[in-house]
Amino acid sequence: MVGKKQFENVDDGLLVLAPAKINLSLLVGGKRGDGFHEIETVMAKVNFFDELLIQGGQKEGIEVVSKGPCWAPQGKENLVYQACELLLKTCGCQADVKITLTKNIPAGAGLGSASSDAAATLIGVNRFLKLGLQSQKLVGLAAKLGSDVAFFLNGTLAFCTGKGEKIKKLDEIFNFFCLLILPNVTVSTKEVYANYKTNPALYEKLSAQIKGFLEENRIDLVSKMCANMLETTCLDLYREVAELKNKIESSGFAPFCLSGSGSAMFCITDNRQTAAKFQSKLEKEIGCKTILVGNNRW
Secondary structure (H helix, E strand, O other): OOOOEEEEEOOOOOEEEEEEEEEEEEEEEEEEEOOOOEEEEEEEEHHHHHHHHEEEOOOOEEEEEEEEEOOOHHHOOOOHHHHHHHHOOOOOOOOOEEEEEOOOOOOOOOOOHHHHHHHHHHHHHHOOOOOOOOOOHHHHHHHHOOOHHHHHHHHOOEEEEEEOEEEEEEEOOOOOOEEEEOOOOOOOOOHHHHHOOHHHHHHHHHHHHHHHHHHOOOOHHHHHOOOOOOHHHHHOOHHHHHHHHHHHHHOOOOOOOOOOOOOOOOEEEHEEEEEHHHHHHHHHOOOOEEEEEEOOOO
């Protein structure tokens, strides 16, 4: 999928791709006054996509239809609907819009799929209806929809802090291949955070190390740390994910890092052939669902 463009005109509509993300690192501190945890994370987009087809609607208002191999909420419960509604209200625009979401990225996997869909909706509808909102305005709307949404509006790599909404774009090019494991397990981010126990000393130690690597533009060294402070909590709560991780790593290809709060896991390599061979081995011996992806280009 390398080389795909984000936008494509299709008949009377606009097709927009919404990429998944992985957390190359994820540090989680104490709970803030607003109930969210303070985090520091390095996120990278990968070329694994949901698809949104934006068209003029045949029904009044906003219509969101979800299809594809993965589940997504329908109608107003979908973040796509909420993003479109927020955008139109902000612009004072009354338009009939139909958005068909093809859901390829599983929810509850730590891959940011709903956030990416929301971001794709903001930029896609803005473009389709020629609303003319500038990127900074879209960033402001993204913050109202979710902590990760703004990350997906531009750039392939970012260092995100606060609750995830403070974004520092990283201009360093980090080319990689990634073997992505997609367990058939939906993880509740809310549950993982609710059960997370803070470790201030570890947070400060890892934070200093990661910031040092970022100053040297060594994203590769950040990824090799495999630092995700939610991993222990996720694996304690979801034993099937822990058992699968143990099976995979005992097969000789390690380490596998958890993305976000899980359940997806990934292993980064600069050698596509090696990753492809191990992908075949895992699917044959363990039977887990895998996908080979690379860093996204936009």
